[in-house]
Amino acid sequence: MSTTVVVQQPTAVPNNKLMVTDIHGYRQWSTGLFDCFSDIKTCIIGYFCLPCTMCNVATRTGECCCMPYCVQGGSVVLRSRIRTIGGIQGSACNDCMVLSCCGPCAVCQMQRELDNMGVP
Numbered sequence: 001m002s003t004t005v006v007v008q009q010p011t012a013v014p015n016n017k018l019m020v021t022d023i024h025g026y027r028q029w030s031t032g033l034f035d036c037f038s039d040i041k042t043c044i045i046g047y048f049c050l051p052c053t054m055c056n057v058a059t060r061t062g063e064c065c066c067m068p069y070c071v072q073g074g075s076v077v078l079r080s081r082i083r084t085i086g087g088i089q090g091s092a093c094n095d096c097m098v099l100s101c102c103g104p105c106a107v108c109q110m111q112r113e114l115d116n117m118g119v120p
Contacts, residue, residue, distance in 0.1 A: 004030070025089035029109060030116040033098065036108050039115070046108040053107050054078075060114050061085070075099050075107070082110050086117055 004027075036043040046053045054075065055065040061081050068074040079095040082088070098106045 026087045031112045
């Protein structure tokens with residue numbers, strides 16, 4: 001696990017006082033999609049009880065715990081939300097493809113990202 005030192009806080013993008021960062025984000029995910037074994041606890045819980053992990057991710061991002069199951073495309077929305085609040089590069093299309101092809105690994109990555117961002 002690497003430590004990222006922030007030496008300058010994000011500021012408003014020039015010519016647009018409402019944007020905190022540009023639309024492309026400024027960093028990559030802190031762990032890879034297939035780094036599941038870097039956090040064995042999340043890996044095991046995600047494998048044996050993926051719905052519990054999804055509910056936990058939703059709650060930690062400020063959504064209702066049932067949102068991933070009651071809202072069509074809810075898991076894609078959660079992944080995009082984590083990218084937005086973390087300034088992570090990517091796109092909604094990529095989020096959709098990753099969740100469609102590697103759903104459990106993507107959910108574990110989202111959980112690790114929230115841990116690394118310090119989101120309770």
